[in-house]
Amino acid sequence: xxxxxxxxxxxxxxxxxxxxxxxxxxxxxxxxxxxxxxxxxxxxxxxxxxxxxxxxxxxxxxxxxxxxxxxxxxxxxxxxxxxxxxxxxxxxxxxxxxxxxxxxxxxxxxxxxxxxxxxxxxxxxxxxxxxxxxxxxxxxxxxxxxxxxxxxxxxxxxxxxxxxxxxxxxxxxxxxxxxxxxxxxxxxxxxxxxxxxxxxxxxxxxxxxxxxxxxxxxxxxxxxxxxxxxxxxxxxxxxxxxxxxxxxxxxxxxxxxxxxxxxxxxxxxxxxxxxxxxxxxxxxxxxxxxxxxxxxxxxxxxxxxxxxx
Numbered sequence: 001x002x003x004x005x006x007x008x009x010x011x012x013x014x015x016x017x018x019x020x021x022x023x024x025x026x027x028x029x030x031x032x033x034x035x036x037x038x039x040x041x042x043x044x045x046x047x048x049x050x051x052x053x054x055x056x057x058x059x060x061x062x063x064x065x066x067x068x069x070x071x072x073x074x075x076x077x078x079x080x081x082x083x084x085x086x087x088x089x090x091x092x093x094x095x096x097x098x099x100x101x102x103x104x105x106x107x108x109x110x111x112x113x114x115x116x117x118x119x120x121x122x123x124x125x126x127x128x129x130x131x132x133x134x135x136x137x138x139x140x141x142x143x144x145x146x147x148x149x150x151x152x153x154x155x156x157x158x159x160x161x162x163x164x165x166x167x168x169x170x171x172x173x174x175x176x177x178x179x180x181x182x183x184x185x186x187x188x189x190x191x192x193x194x195x196x197x198x199x200x201x202x203x204x205x206x207x208x209x210x211x212x213x214x215x216x217x218x219x220x221x222x223x224x225x226x227x228x229x230x231x232x233x234x235x236x237x238x239x240x241x242x243x244x245x246x247x248x249x250x251x252x253x254x255x256x257x258x259x260x261x262x263x264x265x266x267x268x269x270x271x272x273x274x275x276x277x278x279x280x281x282x283x284x285x286x287x288x289x290x291x292x293x294x295x296x297x298x299x300x301x302x303x304x305x306x307x308x309x
Contacts, residue, residue, distance in 0.1 A: 004033050009173050014149060030144045037173070038144065041103070044210040047202070054198040056190075057207035064212045066252070068102040072220055073254050073279040075099045079292075080111040080159065084267035085283060086294040093164050103176040103213050104220065105143075106169030108159050112151040113143075117224075118264055119155075122239035128224040131240050139225040140217075176213075183208045219250045227257035235262035236306045243275075253277030262306065266298040 006013040014034060075095040078084040087095070096107045104110060113127060120126040127148050130138040142148050151169070159165055168175070187204030190197050231242030241261040248255025248270070256269040256277065270277030286292045 007034055008037055009171060009177075011149075011170050011172065029146055030141075031146055031149075034149075035144045041210060042214055044206065045214055047206045048211065051200075051203040051206045054203060056197040056199050057187075057203050060199075060204060061207040061212040064208050065216050067098070068212075068216055069219065069252050070279060070282055071095070071099040072102050072104060072216075073252050074283055076102075076104070076107055076110045077114065077254070078267050078279065078283070080107040081114040082265050084265055084296045085287070085292045087292045089162070091291055092162075093168075096165055096168055097175060100168055100172055100175035101179045102216060102220075103173075104217075106165070106172040108153075108156055108165055108169040109151045109172070111159060112153065112156045113148065115155045116152050118261070121237075121241065121261060122228065129239075130225050130228050135225050135229075138228070139221045180205060180209045220254075222247050223251060223254045223257060227255060231255070231258070233258050233308055235259070236308050237261045245276075248276060252282075253279040263298045263302055265296055267295045268297045271298060271303050 003013055014031075076099045079087070079092075079095060080099075099107055099110075117126055117128065122129045122131045124132050126132060127142040128138040133142070153160055184201040184205045186201075187199055187208075188201035190204070191200035227242055227244055227247050228240045229242070231244035231247070233240075233242055235258055237258060239261055241258045243258045244255040246255065247257070253269050253276065254260075256271070256275050259271050259275070260266075260269045267283055268277055268280040269275075270280065283292065283295060287295055
């Protein structure tokens with residue numbers, strides 16, 4: 001039991017068979033004990049009935065949603081997965097830490113599975129293809145399964161050379177846990193020192209961590225599921241990726257998914273001025289501050305190629 005509990009915090013404590021020895025049924029099996037925290041996080045949102053509402057708690061939840069969505073889209077996705085810009089090793093670790101607060105595992109795991117997705121997009125090997133495996137599996141079932149618990153280390157070798165990133169991947173639950181504790185303590189302090197905000201530790205924890213994280217989860221997951229079945233196709237890619245304005249708004253630009261599959265290496269996924277890409281605007285600001293550089297964008301010749309007539 002101790003080892004099972006430890007597996008919630010230390011990923012090396014998870015006892016998995018080698019993937020090549022698993023049958024397809026075992027690949028799709030879910031270790032329900034390991035995913036209890038994921039289930040409890042969703043259930044904890046129901047505590048809003050007891051903690052109540054305040055405008056400050058709502059604003060705090062929205063702010064954390066936006067910050068952590070930006071961390072996923074700009075850092076985990078466009079940097080760690082696609083190297084769409086450059087930065088220093090120190091700031092790279094800061095990006096990884098902020099990304100880990102989104103409770104979507106570590107940067108090495110995230111990037112390895114995303115690169116695997118691009119290699120096999122909408123083929124049988126694509127872990128989260130709604131075309132191949134259905135909506136629910138593509139939306140969240142795939143990362144709960146034993147098969148996809150580990151990273152594909154062969155396709156992220158340049159990331160695994162950093163000891164700090166390996167450590168963060170191993171103990172990826174620690175950062176969100178520290179964030180949750182900090183949110184509770186902040187709410188407790190605000191309750192005593194700024195009572196006019198009408199919040200407290202539990203209320204801020206439920207709104208700022210539980211609700212914000214669960215909404216963040218499912219907005220992010222729509223890029224895997226809905227963005228391959230709902231929207232318009234500008235480019236004749238080999239998969240069913242689609243552009244969707246509403247998903248782009250919710251995910252700060254990730255909804256221009258057909259654009260992205262046409263040219264994955266671009267830091268700008270809204271290829272035209274009317275395609276709102278808030279993540280790219282944020283990256284431009286970081287570049288102006290000198291924190292990142294070498295922002296890659298799509299060449300005009302490639303942007304205008306392979307369009308569906």
